[in-house]
Amino acid sequence: MGGPVNRRVILKARPIGIPRLSDFGEERAEIPELGDGQVLLRNIYLSLDPAIRGWMSPQEDSYQPPIPIDEVMRGVTVARVEKTNNADFQVGDHVMGLNGWEQWSVSEGRGFINRIPSEMGLPMSNFLSVLGTTGMTAYFGLLDVGKPVSGETVLVSAAAGAVGSLVGQIAKNQGCRAVGIAGGKEKCKRLIDFYGFDAAIDYKAPGDLEEKISANCPNGIDIYFDNVGGDMLDAALNCLSEGARVVMCGAIATYNDDQRRLGPSNLWQLLVHNARLEGFIVSKYIGRFSEGLEKMGQWLGSGQIKHREEIVVGLENAPGAFLKLFDGSNNGKLIIDLSGA
Amino acid sequence: MGGPVNRRVILKARPIGIPRLSDFGEERAEIPELGDGQVLLRNIYLSLDPAIRGWMSPQEDSYQPPIPIDEVMRGVTVARVEKTNNADFQVGDHVMGLNGWEQWSVSEGRGFINRIPSEMGLPMSNFLSVLGTTGMTAYFGLLDVGKPVSGETVLVSAAAGAVGSLVGQIAKNQGCRAVGIAGGKEKCKRLIDFYGFDAAIDYKAPGDLEEKISANCPNGIDIYFDNVGGDMLDAALNCLSEGARVVMCGAIATYNDDQRRLGPSNLWQLLVHNARLEGFIVSKYIGRFSEGLEKMGQWLGSGQIKHREEIVVGLENAPGAFLKLFDGSNNGKLIIDLSGA
Numbered sequence: 001m002g003g004p005v006n007r008r009v010i011l012k013a014r015p016i017g018i019p020r021l022s023d024f025g026e027e028r029a030e031i032p033e034l035g036d037g038q039v040l041l042r043n044i045y046l047s048l049d050p051a052i053r054g055w056m057s058p059q060e061d062s063y064q065p066p067i068p069i070d071e072v073m074r075g076v077t078v079a080r081v082e083k084t085n086n087a088d089f090q091v092g093d094h095v096m097g098l099n100g101w102e103q104w105s106v107s108e109g110r111g112f113i114n115r116i117p118s119e120m121g122l123p124m125s126n127f128l129s130v131l132g133t134t135g136m137t138a139y140f141g142l143l144d145v146g147k148p149v150s151g152e153t154v155l156v157s158a159a160a161g162a163v164g165s166l167v168g169q170i171a172k173n174q175g176c177r178a179v180g181i182a183g184g185k186e187k188c189k190r191l192i193d194f195y196g197f198d199a200a201i202d203y204k205a206p207g208d209l210e211e212k213i214s215a216n217c218p219n220g221i222d223i224y225f226d227n228v229g230g231d232m233l234d235a236a237l238n239c240l241s242e243g244a245r246v247v248m249c250g251a252i253a254t255y256n257d258d259q260r261r262l263g264p265s266n267l268w269q270l271l272v273h274n275a276r277l278e279g280f281i282v283s284k285y286i287g288r289f290s291e292g293l294e295k296m297g298q299w300l301g302s303g304q305i306k307h308r309e310e311i312v313v314g315l316e317n318a319p320g321a322f323l324k325l326f327d328g329s330n331n332g333k334l335i336i337d338l339s340g341a
Numbered sequence: 342m343g344g345p346v347n348r349r350v351i352l353k354a355r356p357i358g359i360p361r362l363s364d365f366g367e368e369r370a371e372i373p374e375l376g377d378g379q380v381l382l383r384n385i386y387l388s389l390d391p392a393i394r395g396w397m398s399p400q401e402d403s404y405q406p407p408i409p410i411d412e413v414m415r416g417v418t419v420a421r422v423e424k425t426n427n428a429d430f431q432v433g434d435h436v437m438g439l440n441g442w443e444q445w446s447v448s449e450g451r452g453f454i455n456r457i458p459s460e461m462g463l464p465m466s467n468f469l470s471v472l473g474t475t476g477m478t479a480y481f482g483l484l485d486v487g488k489p490v491s492g493e494t495v496l497v498s499a500a501a502g503a504v505g506s507l508v509g510q511i512a513k514n515q516g517c518r519a520v521g522i523a524g525g526k527e528k529c530k531r532l533i534d535f536y537g538f539d540a541a542i543d544y545k546a547p548g549d550l551e552e553k554i555s556a557n558c559p560n561g562i563d564i565y566f567d568n569v570g571g572d573m574l575d576a577a578l579n580c581l582s583e584g585a586r587v588v589m590c591g592a593i594a595t596y597n598d599d600q601r602r603l604g605p606s607n608l609w610q611l612l613v614h615n616a617r618l619e620g621f622i623v624s625k626y627i628g629r630f631s632e633g634l635e636k637m638g639q640w641l642g643s644g645q646i647k648h649r650e651e652i653v654v655g656l657e658n659a660p661g662a663f664l665k666l667f668d669g670s671n672n673g674k675l676i677i678d679l680s681g682a
Contacts, residue, residue, distance in 0.1 A: 248608070248612050267570075267605070268620075270618065270619065271589050271590075271620035271621060271622060272620065274619075274620060274621060274625050275619070275620050276618065277608070277611065277619075278615075278617035279608075279614065279616050281612060281615060
């Protein structure tokens with residue numbers, strides 16, 4: 001048939017520990033004919049998220065099956081509908097959904113795909129950051145799972161990251177005290193000066209993390225929004241207040257572990273403080289995204305939410321950009337711009 | 342002044358691992374004069390519970406301070422008020438509260454002490470078992486923390502134990518499927534024949550525990566009432582259904598650990614299944630005990646709750662009886678009868 005060729009990034013090898021560039025490959029594929037109910041999407045932006053690391057592992061205990069070797073890398077994109085065999089989508093619609101690291105994706109138009117409301121007048125890339133799964137993770141994770149009450153203390157790990165920085169700001173919008181944990185002076189300064197956190201804890205600075213948390217949360221932690229897991233979770237568990245909630249959003253500290261994962265030593269503290277630890281995956285909330293989009297859009301408009309995007313141009317740069325997530329060198333939500341491809 | 346002498350069991354040494362008889366001592370003490378607001382209690386029954394092991398350890402991360410060396414062992418008793426400087430209590434009242442392994446206790450009459458309703462016409466020992474903290478732990482832990490819905494599957498560890506056997510029966514009373522884990526054929530038979538569980542899993546029998554759980558919970562676990570912690574929690578985490586609740590009631594598997602406790606490897610499953618793990622201490626519910634007493638009393642009357650008490654006579658036998666909790670050789674809720682002392 002001819003037509004455009006689909007450049008795509010594939011998984012060449014399962015990473016051992018932190019991924020390397022050699023774990024990725026690039027290929028060119030035909031774009032298949034559309035079957036019944038399918039739509040052809042031209043991907044415009046690709047979101048790079050820590051969770052993708054989990055899908056690169058062989059384990060079966062994930063909420064998504066592993067990406068097969070030599071198959072296209074999985075990721076959330078913003079895309080334009082170019083062809084449609086599905087009455088729910090028109091050519092020219094913009095959608096956000098779970099697709100691939102590729103120029104063209106074929107979608108069934110079901111499950112994890114949302115039409116982007118055109119009336120909001122915001123940049124398309126925002127639908128992968130503050131108005132995408134990142135923003136919805138922060139919004140529903142904090143509000144629906146954590147259930148903050150004005151005056152409470154909310155501690156956030158990976159607080160300078162895409163999700164964490166939003167969690168802190170949403171906490172402030174709810175009248176809470178927001179305390180962030182980040183690595184390095186620069187990030188900690190940004191937490192306070194740019195995102196408006198009440199306090200920032202530099203986990204790379206000398207000193208005991210638990211003592212730092214305790215000093216910055218003198219009344220204990222009411223909500224710990226955990227993006228990290230590992231030792232940081234253990235330290236936070238030792239500082240919980242009565243009835244505390246731990247929102248378990250991610251575990252980037254353990255994504256690269258190949259050993260049997262060992263959980264926190266201090267779970268006992270949940271019992272001592274009548275506290276709970278609750279796991280959370282944003283896909284559960286797809287049906288309520290419009291509610292989150294509206295509220296986050298309002299806060300964005302009123303300046304009550306600030307955010308940063310680091311947009312890297314070109315599909316070929318996706319693997320290298322992805323690695324930044326694991327050394328913390330990205331400056332905001334990492335997005336690949338595929339529009340010029 | 343003279344008066345009666347107070348025989349008491351004291352903590353001689355902090356146990357290393359499983360407690361030994363040599364960790365306990367006995368002494369005779371004077372009964373002090375009562376101060377303002379105090380009551381003098383003659384202990385009738387003493388409850389022996391796994392949680393006491395936690396109070397024997399030096400760690401500060403417990404919900405009760407450690408029992409000091411050479412001080413009286415702590416425990417819940419049923420007692421009669423013999424003298425009172427407190428207008429809330431009359432001589433002859435029967436109470437249940439946190440006192441000591443001793444014949445006489447002096448209490449402030451505050452906090453963890455409840456007057457026993459005389460109109461229920463049930464044996465006093467029941468107020469340390471099915472109508473005591475044991476029963477209230479099962480009642481509020483399952484109903485208030487676990488929130489069972491008819492048709493759900495409730496898995497209980499240490500199911501032949503004092504708390505676990507009640508949890509299974511309350512689950513059945515709520516229309517749930519009750520699956521119990523216990524050690525040995527005899528206990529498993531008792532779960533089904535006496536307590537009415539739907540299925541029993543013998544963790545001492547050959548075979549993989551996770552596979553056994555999976556086979557007995559074909560639709561997954563909706564509520565795991567965890568009395569044990571450790572590897573059993575890990576196995577259960579791998580069998581959770583969507584939106585599952587883990588009620589973390591005790592961690593007898595780790596009470597005797599002197600190593601740094603390592604938590605469950607599979608906490609990730611909470612995230613995968615939007616599930617939560619919630620800690621729980623019964624003392625939080627003291628204000629609602631009357632509600633639990635009434636309902637449990639009704640079930641007891643109608644035969645919808647069966648229970649067993651193993652009553653050991655004599656304070657001097659308390660240390661030896663306590664050790665049974667750790668090899669599983671007790672047959673029902675362990676209670677020491679102090680009335681003849």
